[in-house]
Amino acid sequence: MTERVRIGTRGSPLALRQAELVAAGLRRAWPGLAVELVVIRTSGDRLAQAHLAEVGGKGLFVKEIEEALLAGRVEVAVHSLKDLPSGTPPGLALAAFPPREEPRDLLVTGRAAAVAALPAAARVGTSSPRRRVQLLASRPDLAVEPIRGNVETRLRKLDEGAYDAIVLAAAGLRRLGIERADAALLRPDEMLPAVGQGTLAIQIRLDDAGTARLVAPLDDAPTRAATEAERTFLAAMGGTCTTALAAHAWPEDGRLRLSAFVATPDGRRALRHGETQREGTPAELGQRVADRMLAEGAAAIIAAGQAA
Numbered sequence: 001m002t003e004r005v006r007i008g009t010r011g012s013p014l015a016l017r018q019a020e021l022v023a024a025g026l027r028r029a030w031p032g033l034a035v036e037l038v039v040i041r042t043s044g045d046r047l048a049q050a051h052l053a054e055v056g057g058k059g060l061f062v063k064e065i066e067e068a069l070l071a072g073r074v075e076v077a078v079h080s081l082k083d084l085p086s087g088t089p090p091g092l093a094l095a096a097f098p099p100r101e102e103p104r105d106l107l108v109t110g111r112a113a114a115v116a117a118l119p120a121a122a123r124v125g126t127s128s129p130r131r132r133v134q135l136l137a138s139r140p141d142l143a144v145e146p147i148r149g150n151v152e153t154r155l156r157k158l159d160e161g162a163y164d165a166i167v168l169a170a171a172g173l174r175r176l177g178i179e180r181a182d183a184a185l186l187r188p189d190e191m192l193p194a195v196g197q198g199t200l201a202i203q204i205r206l207d208d209a210g211t212a213r214l215v216a217p218l219d220d221a222p223t224r225a226a227t228e229a230e231r232t233f234l235a236a237m238g239g240t241c242t243t244a245l246a247a248h249a250w251p252e253d254g255r256l257r258l259s260a261f262v263a264t265p266d267g268r269r270a271l272r273h274g275e276t277q278r279e280g281t282p283a284e285l286g287q288r289v290a291d292r293m294l295a296e297g298a299a300a301i302i303a304a305g306q307a308a
Contacts, residue, residue: 004034008065008074011039012150019078029217077203081196086235096202096219101171103198108183109165122164133244133267171198192246195230225282232286243305264304
């Protein structure tokens, strides 16, 4: 049996915490296994203040880690699934998805406990087109402004008064053990989560059967099913980091339910669709929802986002 596994990860506190969770899971599954974290600085880290759409999108947070994996410098890579493009590079595989953390978004404010309670023209920090469009759908008066940096940096900017509120993934704060009395979970009907939000992806080389066996105990079947539905939808839609697009799958009454959303950057054109899996695979559910939305004009909506 393999005696040592090296995990490639970004160096942010959240990325390190996520890698440590995977390392702990491996040690529980395989007592005596030596697990080492290898910090890899990505292009996204070096361009921390740039707008993602201008410098290459979310893939910048994984490119160098995937290169290290392919080169054999690490055996495992741990990613936030929502940072991964819909396609997997040749030679690599997403081998396991641990149980999903809370997938919803959090509104963090100095005082208000809900979007509706924010003051008129409040400054809300988010660089996500998905979040921006959904915020403005309920509160057109808000000043939605870009914000970059890790979780701690964004919270500090809020506390220093640069924003009246910010929107963050709840999973990040939970994994870091950060509790905020001024944080409120946003319901999916007011803020549908990003594809893969709250899910960790364990990536390995496609031909590495030994590592595949090691990470197999960490795979969670319900999380994998949701992942297959959401990522199939994303791939079929062809959205990018400039697209206001969301998809969230979850078990409901013993079946998988997928809800999806896409809108133009200004939010004037939007489509929503939801469907429950009654037959077929989770991937087929994701494809059906995408096909329905494409038939209703989603391609033109996505094109408008890419041209913006």
